[in-house]
Structure formats: structure tokens, C-alpha cells
Amino acid sequence: MxxxxxxxxxxxxxxxxxTLATMLSTEFQLPIIKEIVEENPFLxxxxxxxxxxxxQLEMFFxxxxxxxxxxTVMQYIDKGKPVISDYHIYKNLIFSERTLKGTKRDKYRQIYHVLTDDLPKPNVILYIRADLDTLLKRIDKRGRSFEDAMDTAYLQQLIEDYDEAMTSLAIREPSTPIITIDGNKVDFVENKDQFAVIALQVKEHMQ
Structure with a gap:
């Protein structure tokens, strides 16, 4: 719990x-948990x-x-301290359901549930939706060399997979609010007012 x-x-x-998790961490003086990405040797x-x-990639993640x-449980949650992360553990299933097949996918599902079923779940999720053009521009801007070979069809499919996953989460965990942000229209980095709206929504769930 x-x-x-x-x-x-x-x-x-x-x-x-x-970026958004870091901004909210600064805004509310919260510790932030950032997923390991570039350190993954299989990317x-x-x-x-x-x-x-x-x-190999999915197991490392x-x-x-x-x-x-x-x-995080030991350091913050069990001690009553709020925390923010730039991912939900559920994302492992979003990606693995697309990248793995057959017995490997079955084995991965089993390991996923063994490891994560008793982990704490977020009590609020911020979901940033964006179309392919927006994502490609942001990916290009950050300049990670290993992303140069990314298949755009894979990324488009991932967009659809995320929409389905968030719908599924809303049904499975109805008590967990999902705040959807339109990443095509909302620029929380350059527009302070738009970031303030997001921060206010988060604050309401921190009471």
C-alpha cells in the first residue's frame, strides 16, 4: 500500500x-527517480x-x-515521503508485448509479475500524448546516437500501444487518476502558464 x-x-x-518529472521535482522539492536508459548496453x-x-534489452530494463x-519503497514511500518518477513499472509490459514473441514473451511475463506484483503503484499518473512528428522532433533534438536507427513504424506502433495501455490501466486501477497532457499543443518547457496548470493538477493529488 x-x-x-x-x-x-x-x-x-x-x-x-x-523533463516534466524533473520540473515537477524542482517545483515541489520532491526526490526524483529517473529510469536508466543510456546505460543499457543493448539499446x-x-x-x-x-x-x-x-x-536482453527488456530484462535489463x-x-x-x-x-x-x-x-524507493525503503527510502521514501514507507517513510511517508512523496516521490516522483519518470516512468511507471507497467511500461515494461507495454514494450515487451510489442518486442517479444512466443516463449520469450511468456517467460518475461512470468518474471515481470514475480518482481513487480508487490511493488507500490503510483497514485497519480501524468500521461504525455504526442503524435509521431512531435516525438521525432524531440528525439532528434536530444541527439542520442543509438536512437538514429529507430524504425519510425516501431515508434508509431508504440504511440498506439501507450494509448491502449493507459485505457487498460484506467480500467484496472480506477482509483488512480491519469492526467493526460497533449504533447502536441502543450509546451511545458517554454510556456510557464502551461506548466503551472500541470503543477496545479499534481498539487491537488498531493493533499
């Missing part, structure tokens, strides 16, 4: 999750050959996120 506000920011690759291989490297959230 979550004893303190646990805020998660989610969205497809390039949506601005880490470059994965974007060049998804079939060969997907299981799952184990690292599990460890991060386990530490």
Missing part, C-alpha cells in the same frame, strides 16, 4: 517524461536488430527498474 504521494510521468519515447544493438536483442522501485 502506498503511504505517500507517488507520482509517475509516462509517455512514448521522446514525449518529455524526464544500440536492439534498434539495429530487434529480434535478436529484445529479450526490468531488473534495473525493479531495483530502483524497491529502493
Amino acid at each position: 502506498t503511504h505517500a504521494p507517488f507520482i509517475a510521468v509516462e509517455g512514448p519515447i521522446g514525449a518529455g517524461k524526464t 544500440d544493438k536492439f534498434y539495429r536488430n530487434m529480434d535478436d536483442w529484445s529479450f 526490468l531488473c534495473n527498474r525493479y531495483k530502483q522501485l524497491e529502493d
Whole structure:
């Protein structure tokens, strides 16, 4: 059971999750949990050959996120301290359901549930939606070399997978509000008023 506000920011690759989570962390003086991305040694291989490297990639992410959230429980949530993260552990299923097949996907699902079923879940989710053009511009702007080989069809499918996943989460966890942000229209970095609206929505769930 979550004893303190646990805020998660989610969205497809390039949506601005880490940026928004960092801004909210500063705004409310909250500790922030950032997922490990560039440290994953399989990313470059994965974007060049998804079939060969997907299981290694997904297992690396799952184990690292599990460890991060386990530490988060001990350091913050169990002590009644609010925390924000730039991901929801559920994202592991969003990605793995697309990248894994057959017995590898079955094995991954089993491991996922063993590791995560007793972890605390966020009590508010910020979901940044954005179309392909917006995501591609943001991905290009941040200049990660391993993302150069990313298949745009994969990214478009991921956008659709996220929409379905958020709908599923809303049904499975109706007590957890999902605040949807239109990433095509809302620029929380350059527009202070738009960021203030988001911050106010988050504050309402921190009472």
C-alpha cells in the first residue's frame, strides 16, 4: 500500500517524461527517480536488430527498474515521503508485448509479475500524448546516437500501444487518476502558464 504521494510521468519515447518529472521535482522539492536508459548496453544493438536483442534489452530494463522501485519503497514511500518518477513499472509490459514473441514473451511475463506484483503503484499518473512528428522532433533534438536507427513504424506502433495501455490501466486501477497532457499543443518547457496548470493538477493529488 502506498503511504505517500507517488507520482509517475509516462509517455512514448521522446514525449518529455524526464523533463516534466524533473520540473515537477524542482517545483515541489520532491526526490526524483529517473529510469536508466543510456546505460543499457543493448539499446544500440536492439534498434539495429530487434529480434535478436529484445529479450536482453527488456530484462535489463526490468531488473534495473525493479531495483530502483524497491529502493524507493525503503527510502521514501514507507517513510511517508512523496516521490516522483519518470516512468511507471507497467511500461515494461507495454514494450515487451510489442518486442517479444512466443516463449520469450511468456517467460518475461512470468518474471515481470514475480518482481513487480508487490511493488507500490503510483497514485497519480501524468500521461504525455504526442503524435509521431512531435516525438521525432524531440528525439532528434536530444541527439542520442543509438536512437538514429529507430524504425519510425516501431515508434508509431508504440504511440498506439501507450494509448491502449493507459485505457487498460484506467480500467484496472480506477482509483488512480491519469492526467493526460497533449504533447502536441502543450509546451511545458517554454510556456510557464502551461506548466503551472500541470503543477496545479499534481498539487491537488498531493493533499
